[in-house]
């Protein structure tokens with residue numbers, strides 16, 4: 002391979018960009034939020050004591066048994 006003025010800059014730059022891309026990919030995968038099932042909030046009905054999950058991440062959710070609005074249990 003002939004070492005030209007352009008190659009002396011383009012080749013190291015290419016490997017640096019590949020390295021930066023690999024780091025970005027690594028941290029992007031690591032920073033992903035956990036699965037939906039883990040993020041679901043737990044609710045306990047004040048009226049009928051029914052315990053249920055809601056994946057919508059809302060402060061209040063209707064009880065599937067009696068329809069009462071309940072606050073999420075903090076964990």
Ligand SMILES: [Zn+2]
Pocket residue numbers: 046047048049050051064065066067068069
């Ligand atoms: Zn209920």
